[in-house]
Amino acid sequence: MEQYGDKHIPLYKRVEHHILNTIEEGHLVPGDLIPSEPQLAEQLNVSQGTVKKAIENLVNEKRLFRHQGKGTYVSRIDFNNSLFRFFSYGDETGKGARIRKTVQSRELKQGPAAICQTLGKPADSELLYIRRFGYIQEEPILVEHCWWCPDVVPGLEQDSVHIPDLMYALVVEKYGVPVVRAEETLTAEIADPATASMLGIAENSPVVVLIRHAYTRNNKMIEYRKTVGRADKFSYKTEIR
Amino acid sequence: MEQYGDKHIPLYKRVEHHILNTIEEGHLVPGDLIPSEPQLAEQLNVSQGTVKKAIENLVNEKRLFRHQGKGTYVSRIDFNNSLFRFFSYGDETGKGARIRKTVQSRELKQGPAAICQTLGKPADSELLYIRRFGYIQEEPILVEHCWWCPDVVPGLEQDSVHIPDLMYALVVEKYGVPVVRAEETLTAEIADPATASMLGIAENSPVVVLIRHAYTRNNKMIEYRKTVGRADKFSYKTEIR
DNA sequence: AAGTGGTCTAGACCACAAC
């Protein structure tokens, strides 16, 4: 366990890095088991307590999760932490109602230059565009614009491929591309006429705008998503201590 | 350490509860030292390792913080976690610019019924109302409406009492009332005419609305605050894993 | 029965801060 440079970095930190590295190098994917505590301890020539501490820290950071009697697994990305979760009926107490989605449009077309660049493509590249509506009960609540790198998800533009509500499940299953990380940015705007009519609200109503950048392994961004939702159906609640 | 009921609750959990209880009972206030690991271990008749684990957990929850060589302290509330932090210039990368505040109005007056009730007062009670503007550089960015229980902060309505940007520091220092917890709820609305003119924006511009409930010990709410800010100067960023 | 993680202990040694 000296190969990580023997500065003043604690052993358990080096064990954490070792575990994350073996995941990052692709030897382990979300859902996989990692070696057991005794195995890691012997492999790295440290005590089991040190391995335990390293794993506990990674569990706290949600990089791993554990099941007694079974083992330690690499985390799947948890979109329960998405700001989406805070779209709800009225201003209920933080309860996120189920949002059902329907595909309105899917096509290969030239992407806006800014989005192409964000995705690491030349400006004016052809991208896969998917538009979906989100409903709570039967009421439209949000419009979602997704832009994908078409080489990552070939054939997804065909109507024969069913797109489930949780699109990332399809992508990992059909194309073997897991979404391992995402960044979300929230702002508020005024509904433009097109959006207003889609959501059945007055023009000049406030809307909440959520931009998401979704990444797969190696820090490669694979989707740009803009979600526009009715502000009156959104509330985000936090506790400070 | 059996006095917490000998169900199947792990020892370290019971130690956590014991520490939190001694804080809650008022024997310890934010900033105070708690007993050292060896002291707690002997006092509760458990091993030092168990005390360490309990304290580590509370540190992770931000209830305590530690300084090597000094000791373990009860946390002060950290308003760096406030959603406020995400008001910024343009859509910079999560950097929160400094917000300077000026008092526009302070008076005792009858509070709106809903706010009186939230504060646990009879409807139409007299409350202390304080309105402040928030600036980034010289540009007004938000308007803040604060409603306080006047019995908690007597005399605060007098102009001779200077109100600092961080109002809670004054309240704890002058009245001995610490803010130990707060809840914040975020939504978006359209600026009403009064707000629009105060912020120097067009009517019908989008604004971000932040409601805060601030609590002191014993779960007593002492302030209701509504902050209305320019949406174009707000962005909230998260990472999902 | 064997293997996994979960809890708890006891003790060594180090780093930092105060006196």
Next chain:
DNA sequence: TTGTGGTCTAGACCACTTT
């Protein structure tokens, strides 16, 4: 020097899961 927290080890025992 003394007391604090920070790291690391070794080992016992328990609870859960699979074979």
